Amino acid sequence: MVWSDALLTKEERSKLLGAKNVGATLWVTGLSGSGKSTIAAALEKKLLERGVNAYRLDGDNIRFGLNAGLGFSAADREENLRRIGEVSALFADAGVVAITSFISPYRASRDKARQIHEKRGLPFVEVFAYVPLEVAEARDPKGLYKKARAGQLKNFTGIDDPYEEPLRPEVTLPTHQLSVEQSCDKLIEQLYERGVLKRK
Numbered sequence: 001m002v003w004s005d006a007l008l009t010k011e012e013r014s015k016l017l018g019a020k021n022v023g024a025t026l027w028v029t030g031l032s033g034s035g036k037s038t039i040a041a042a043l044e045k046k047l048l049e050r051g052v053n054a055y056r057l058d059g060d061n062i063r064f065g066l067n068a069g070l071g072f073s074a075a076d077r078e079e080n081l082r083r084i085g086e087v088s089a090l091f092a093d094a095g096v097v098a099i100t101s102f103i104s105p106y107r108a109s110r111d112k113a114r115q116i117h118e119k120r121g122l123p124f125v126e127v128f129a130y131v132p133l134e135v136a137e138a139r140d141p142k143g144l145y146k147k148a149r150a151g152q153l154k155n156f157t158g159i160d161d162p163y164e165e166p167l168r169p170e171v172t173l174p175t176h177q178l179s180v181e182q183s184c185d186k187l188i189e190q191l192y193e194r195g196v197l198k199r200k
């Protein structure tokens with residue numbers, strides 16, 4: 001099979017769309033309860049309010065649809081993230097700022113998503129939503145840590161399943177020390193630095 005290229009560059013596409021940005025993916029990774037979805041939702045709103053076309057791909061939501069049927073074994077998580085790597089690259093290629101929020105516990109899966117983007121010249125920003133496990137566990141917004149500790153939920157990330165911390169994330173957000181506002185500001189700054197948002 002042969003890849004079929006568009007007839008325009010991403011700059012030309014952005015110009016024709018009258019966009020204030022070029023497409024990119026912000027890949028937010030972190031433990032359950034680290035604040036990924038909260039930050040993704042807040043950032044999406046802030047970007048849209050500035051007229052930037054942003055769209056969230058959220059782990060919980062995607063598992064209802066595209067990835068319904070996938071569980072939490074290593075193979076299923078890998079497939080979950082493989083698909084999201086591809087889908088986010090399509091969004092980014094379409095000129096959207098895609099914001100993914102998946103635990104994405106394996107370095108190899110995140111690196112693969114990065115490669116897909118870089119191969120196609122699409123900006124990829126790895127964002128580590130960092131909190132110590134104790135903090136995530138104390139937050140326990142869905143009561144899942146409690147279940148995992150009680151042995152009612154197996155293969156729960158951070159308890160009896162691994163989380164491989166990013167080695168060189170472009171942005172680290174210690175969400176127990178930063179407000180949602182401050183986290184969003186850091187991400188917006190990063191988008192300017194990467195040339196995803198244009199300074200006028």
Ligand code: ADX
Binds near residue numbers: 059101154161
């Ligand atoms: S990932 O590991 O494949 O990236 P994803 O982000 O899609 O995970 O889904 C994580 C969400 O699924 C968690 O926020 C939690 O609500 C739910 N969940 C259910 N079972 C597990 C589990 N065993 N480990 C982690 N999350 C789980």
